[in-house]
Amino acid sequence: MPIKTKVKIVAIAKDEAAYFADWVFHHLYFGFDAIDIYLNRTSDNSKDVLEKITTHHPNVNFQYADWLDTCPDAVGKFLQYCVYAKAFAEEKAKSEYTHILFIDIDEMWTPQDFKSSIHDCLAKQPKHSSISFQWANLLGEEQQFASIPHSLRIIKSSTVKSIVSLSTDVEKIQLHLPEFVRNNNFQGCFLSDGSPFEHAAKNYQQLARGNQIELKPYFILHRMYRSEIEYISLLYRGRPSDNIPLKFNRGGYLRSARTMRELTFPHSPHNKYETDKQAFIRKLNLSREQRHAQAYVLKRAQKAISIIPSLIEQYESEIKNAFSGVNNKNVQRAISGAPIKKSPVSWLKGIKNTVKQG
Template identity: 35%
Template structure:
């Protein structure tokens, strides 16, 4: 329990000792057995006091993995959230908010924690210098401060099933994840930034006031974006193979088998950042993970957990041709930038099939060539040349053809 002197200060603005801070981390997950051990270790390593995980609609060995973690680390607990499926259809689609509000309500009643944060299993809280805990970080803020951490989105270029790398690279995202004092006046929990019932001290990790974008209130204003001393490493893609596998998880309440709120593998943009974690701190972290894996008996579960990811990857590929032909724009959105041979061959065949119905439509062929460029530059050139034969003077066609040839040359 929190000491009495701290509880008497709740609601007052004052900097306090890290020893007075108690942080609860909550997640809801589906078929994440291959990732729990890394994610739980990471957040225990950085001082999160309590981790509560809810699994839903899960068919892998998540429960076995979590049982062994909980046995060795009682501060890590898990439960099923399948009871949400007894709710009406619209409520089922909001499973995260249903569960998160339940936990928020219970945490306030328990009065054991000062702060709470909701993260997904692909989200890792990272102190940039890798040498302070979440509680040490929060001790430099006031009791009432609500703090939002910006995302650094991974690029999907790491080896399959790899751990957090020493060199972290990605594109900064304006989206954030937020940690709250449990007495914060939250009116409505949301994915990134909540709705408050009254004005609060809402800060970024560098203590600058959070200001939203006018068109996207859960995203930080562009001029405030930067890689700060603490951020969320968002491992949404991991490797190309894992990304393709994860796409087949679908979305809650959606009958379509693929995860339609994904937009392909990213490319470096103006917000790309890369940091190298301090060697001594990283080696200590890696050794700690080895010990954690041994203590939680993950070797008993690893083969099954990782095989599930691989089998889902194969199923994702097996369903690709059928859904890509019937839902080409949507599937292209999700698989843009994926250059795995099985994927590029399937999409090449699909585009060839689509063109057979509109062989004289140079605009249609041109647009398919632009799609192909993110997956297979040779196919993109071939299709754009086909479009040029139908429209030899088309300015977009000629420009893109030059671009594609330059890319191939690079």
């Protein structure tokens, strides 16, 4: 008789309240049994949104990870590793779940047929220590705070996220694929179609020829760009203690690319997903909280733009790289040294309609 699988997702979030409802619904819809969210350095209304979600869904929980900020700086830099290692050890000791998946809020485990569950995926590979899912990077989107479209443009990546069997012994937690103890509990590392994980020559956690292999039946939809204004917002760090208030680890905003491909989900499953998602949000009565969360994102974008003039002389190349592909006129004016116009109120208009439309 097959072993019944139970899968928990663990995520760390900072100021991502605008995306919680969609993200939580998505993973519950596709069969994940529980979700733990660790909040860190949060200043938006994450608590308000998550309290409403957890009231209706007791298998979703959240807690704060700010205690890590009391550790020496050398430890704080490895926040994700610390939280993931803690979660893995706790879940392994409890033996309540069979598997654990560490992902971010901009990452969504997704089946190509848009109806299969995580348990369907696991049932096809009864023996494994890990199953890795390739990133499909979703290119820039026109609509702010958009739902997953029926048809989308993606770029395949060598980067993966991995679901890990809790019966396996881990030597070292890593963000994309742990290093395993090669004892009798080790059952091998695979991709979601059952093929062996072929490691890149210089990076154990990455796929060899990742951008060349066929997209597997299950993958991680990585929403790293979203709409242009959301991308601008994500570049702002927002902490007074940060030496540089902008993030320079992004390579610009992409709407298209030579290596992109179009992915279309089947109509019927996608329509059902959208109908069920709207019912999920209505039941939670989250419209007010989502409007506040989305307004926070848009106001943060204004802050990102307003800080450019004070940094452009020292960090010109980094700023131009991070904001490459961005057409926003105020961004272009700030980079060129021209005065920035007053914050466009139009950014905040239509949030109510966006929430209603999903």
